[in-house]
Amino acid sequence: MNxxxxxxxxxxxxxxxxxxxxxxxxxxxLDKDTRAALEMSREMASWPKSPSxxxxxxxxxxxxxxxVEQQKKDLAKRGxxxxxxxxxxxxxxxxxxxxxxxxxxxxxxxxxxxxxR
Amino acid sequence: xxxxxKRKVEKQVSADNREAFAExxxxxxxxxxxxxxxxxRNEHLAQDLTAAVFEKAFAKFDGFNPQKAxxxxxxxxxxxxxxxxxxxxxxxxxxxxxxxxxxxxxxxxSPEEEAIKAENTRKLRQFVAQLNKREQEAIVLKYSNGMSNxxxxxxxxxxxxxxxxxxxxxxxxxxxxxxxxxxx
Numbered sequence: 001m002n003x004x005x006x007x008x009x010x011x012x013x014x015x016x017x018x019x020x021x022x023x024x025x026x027x028x029x030l031d032k033d034t035r036a037a038l039e040m041s042r043e044m045a046s047w048p049k050s051p052s053x054x055x056x057x058x059x060x061x062x063x064x065x066x067x068v069e070q071q072k073k074d075l076a077k078r079g080x081x082x083x084x085x086x087x088x089x090x091x092x093x094x095x096x097x098x099x100x101x102x103x104x105x106x107x108x109x110x111x112x113x114x115x116x117r
Numbered sequence: 118x119x120x121x122x123k124r125k126v127e128k129q130v131s132a133d134n135r136e137a138f139a140e141x142x143x144x145x146x147x148x149x150x151x152x153x154x155x156x157x158r159n160e161h162l163a164q165d166l167t168a169a170v171f172e173k174a175f176a177k178f179d180g181f182n183p184q185k186a187x188x189x190x191x192x193x194x195x196x197x198x199x200x201x202x203x204x205x206x207x208x209x210x211x212x213x214x215x216x217x218x219x220x221x222x223x224x225x226x227s228p229e230e231e232a233i234k235a236e237n238t239r240k241l242r243q244f245v246a247q248l249n250k251r252e253q254e255a256i257v258l259k260y261s262n263g264m265s266n267x268x269x270x271x272x273x274x275x276x277x278x279x280x281x282x283x284x285x286x287x288x289x290x291x292x293x294x295x296x297x298x299x300x301x
Contacts, residue, residue: 008285012266015284020263037288040295043241044260048151055164056146063142063171067135 011037018042138178141188142171148262149196155261156200158242166203170196190271197254197272237295244294252287255280 011034017023018041030038149170154163173195181191245256251273258269266280273280 008281011285011288012281015259015288016263016265019259033289033292036296037292040241040292041260041288043238044245044256045263047238047242048155048261049160049163051147051150051164051167055150055167059146059164059168059171060139060142062168063175064139066172066175067139071135 007031007034010034014038015041019045021045134178138175141192145188145192146171149192152193152196152257152261153200155257157203162203166199167196170199173199186271189268193258193272240298241291241295244291244298247294248287248290251275252283252290255283256287256291259284 010030014030014034015038018038146167150163150167153166153170154160157163157166170192174192177195181188186194245253248256254273255269258264258272266277266284269275270277270280275283
């Protein structure tokens with residue numbers, strides 16, 4: 001690595017620190033240009049603003065509303081998954097099958113009874 | 118900083134896209150906002166554009182594939198395109214408008230020093246606005262959120278080495294312009 005590459009590498013590392021808001025190393029070892037560039041980096045890193053709580057909450061509420069609306073639409077399209085899951089439970093299926101068998105048996109008994117009468 | 122694990126995102130997406138989106142919103146919204154305010158200094162406009170970014174992201178979220186790119190890369194690509202579209206439609210003049218709304222937390226001993234500091238900032242912003250598109254993107258992504266060169270490379274579709282070279286060159290260029298202006 002030649003001298004220029006080393007200097008660039010050092011600058012890049014310090015740019016990362018400045019951009020991340022970290023404390024920069026003792027600057028006495030840095031040359032004038034690098035020091036000035038890092039000052040500028042610190043300045044630029046201070047420009048962006050954080051969102052206000054109100055804006056963050058408002059946008060979140062808007063997006064949540066959209067998400068809920070979308071979920072409602074999806075449920076309407078596919079049917080209620082809770083209802084579908086309930087219908088798929090073995091105990092429920094057994095009960096339905098048992099009731100069905102009872103109704104069929106009762107019908108057969110009724111037909112036989114009416115025919116023999 | 119931005120490396121939300123692909124596996125985590127994948128799990129979140131498959132579990133429930135919309136819940137995953139709500140979680141990712143919490144994590145990324147302040148970062149996207151910082152990126153937008155670096156480029157757009159009008160607070161209300163920055164809010165509108167940030168909202169637009171998340172609306173687009175929500176609409177496209179079913180198509181987001183964590184195997185292809187991290188959520189960070191994906192959302193910042195949307196943010197970048199949203200800002201580019203804004204300037205394409207409304208022109209670029211806003212980027213060089215002095216930041217009249219800027220408030221500094223640093224206390225200066227005299228109004229004169231404060232004025233000098235404000236003028237330096239305004240000028241530096243102008244120099245940033247005069248950079249070419251690629252240099253500007255690298256600077257904004259680096260200084261708005263302290264992204265790593267790898268993350269910037271993914272968003273700008275460059276190599277990590279390229280990003281490093283661009284940053285070194287651009288910072289040196291800005292410094293040179295600034296010194297020349299001060300010596301005028």
